Amino acid sequence: MGLQGKITKASYEKAKKLIPHGVNSNFRFWGDDDTLIVSHGEGAYVWDLDGKRYIDYRLGFGPIILGHGYPAVVERVGEAIKGGVTFAWTTSLEIQVCERLTRMCHVDKVRLTNTGSEATMHALRIARAYTGREKFIKFEGHYHGQCDYFMFSTASSSPAALGSRRAPIRAPVTSGIPTGINQYVIVLPFNDLERLEETIEAQWGDLAAVFVEPLMGNCAGIVGKPEFIKKLRELCDKFGIMLVFDEVKTGFRIAKGGAQEFYDVRADLVTYAKAMGNGFPIAAIAGKENVMMVIEPGAMAHGGTYSGNVVGTAAADATLEILENEPVFETIQQRGKALMKGIDDILAEAGLPHVVTGVPSMFGISLGSAKAPQEYRDYHKGDTELYEKISLELNRRGVQPDSDGREPWFLCYALSNEDVGETLNIFNDSVKAAMR
Ligand code: PMP
Numbered sequence: 001m002g003l004q005g006k007i008t009k010a011s012y013e014k015a016k017k018l019i020p021h022g023v024n025s026n027f028r029f030w031g032d033d034d035t036l037i038v039s040h041g042e043g044a045y046v047w048d049l050d051g052k053r054y055i056d057y058r059l060g061f062g063p064i065i066l067g068h069g070y071p072a073v074v075e076r077v078g079e080a081i082k083g084g085v086t087f088a089w090t091t092s093l094e095i096q097v098c099e100r101l102t103r104m105c106h107v108d109k110v111r112l113t114n115t116g117s118e119a120t121m122h123a124l125r126i127a128r129a130y131t132g133r134e135k136f137i138k139f140e141g142h143y144h145g146q147c148d149y150f151m152f153s154t155a156s157s158s159p160a161a162l163g164s165r166r167a168p169i170r171a172p173v174t175s176g177i178p179t180g181i182n183q184y185v186i187v188l189p190f191n192d193l194e195r196l197e198e199t200i201e202a203q204w205g206d207l208a209a210v211f212v213e214p215l216m217g218n219c220a221g222i223v224g225k226p227e228f229i230k231k232l233r234e235l236c237d238k239f240g241i242m243l244v245f246d247e248v249k250t251g252f253r254i255a256k257g258g259a260q261e262f263y264d265v266r267a268d269l270v271t272y273a274k275a276m277g278n279g280f281p282i283a284a285i286a287g288k289e290n291v292m293m294v295i296e297p298g299a300m301a302h303g304g305t306y307s308g309n310v311v312g313t314a315a316a317d318a319t320l321e322i323l324e325n326e327p328v329f330e331t332i333q334q335r336g337k338a339l340m341k342g343i344d345d346i347l348a349e350a351g352l353p354h355v356v357t358g359v360p361s362m363f364g365i366s367l368g369s370a371k372a373p374q375e376y377r378d379y380h381k382g383d384t385e386l387y388e389k390i391s392l393e394l395n396r397r398g399v400q401p402d403s404d405g406r407e408p409w410f411l412c413y414a415l416s417n418e419d420v421g422e423t424l425n426i427f428n429d430s431v432k433a434a435m436r
Helices: 006-018 071-083 090-103 116-131 177-186 193-206 226-239 258-263 310-325 329-349 376-381 382-395 419-436
Strands: 038-042 044-046 053-056 108-114 135-139 185-188 208-212 242-246 268-274 285-287 354-359 362-367
Touching: 044 310, 053 419, 071 310, 090 108, 090 258, 090 310, 108 116, 108 135, 116 208, 116 242, 116 268, 116 285, 116 354, 135 177, 135 193, 185 193, 193 208, 193 226, 193 382, 208 226, 226 242, 226 258, 226 310, 242 258, 258 268, 310 329, 329 354, 329 362, 362 382
Parallel strands: 135 185, 135 208, 208 242, 242 268
Antiparallel strands: 038 044, 044 053, 108 285, 268 285, 354 362
């Protein structure tokens, strides 16, 4: 039996007639019986059309840092949009948000945009324009959005497609991108200092940038080793390569100042989205003064009709204000730690080899081995099938992590200690049911 109740099923059948596979983003498709249609959310919960409540750990794939329908954010947006939303001029609200962002993230300059993909696409162009070089390094299992250049060896690639670890294949993740585009990308396994160093030393003259998710937001929250991230900074400095932190998932989530604060490393360019607006569409490209100032009317393009629109910008203004002034990170940290520890204990009790990966605000569960995965290939050596089974049992009982263990569990400020307790009870039942 799938997750869909009667009303959800009927609505999903209608959705399929209108929308390919009934979803407006492929990642939302869980199959014909398990893809849900949601009626609404509130705080840490979502409800499907049949009125079933879930404690939500997907949180829209990460953006909901405060909670669904968070009143202070909704009210700020509601007020702001009464005066219009798109002007093709700068508003005071944009200035205020960029001021908050530079203060929180220790970046010099910001350009607002709308989605993570737009931010990374522009960051790559800026890096190329700044260095006059064309290629870039990305790591296996890291996702940087839908722009063709990045659609290689992501967390959607089958491990078999990646080739040998010494000479990874640049595996396209989709049909529809020109074959020749792979000449611009170099893929490497994550957290491997030796491969990184030898590649940069051999090819630095062609390298505009290294893109990295410092903590793998698209693969179980695998943490970049601090010595790896520091070495990256050193090598990029030495060879004039732009270090780009893709903080679309980690930004405003793993710390007030994101991964830069977490690692105490400053990137040249940083991309933000998701938690920046608590679910409203807003993103940013930020970075060092000299690098960002490569953007120049008539010379180096960054544009967008909706960049800085009042809807997303007002949401970011309210969200960042709350993140700056309320104990959001401390609260999430405390709840997340309890949840990680509880899950760890339950899996140990059940005799299942496992590692709880990541950090309290976004963590993953790797089953099948007690050795912590360092990179995408390691994660796939684990028991991903058992994880899916447990996840399905959780969802049946009203706790909603993603069905795919590569997607981390995300926590929001609205999640209570009681929710954590309920989740752990259900987790215990779900593990037992999955092992039956
Ligand atoms: N970078 C990272 C690290 C992401 O996780 C995502 C989205 N999951 C993106 C970029 C793309 O963002 P968007 O979906 O808003 O285009």
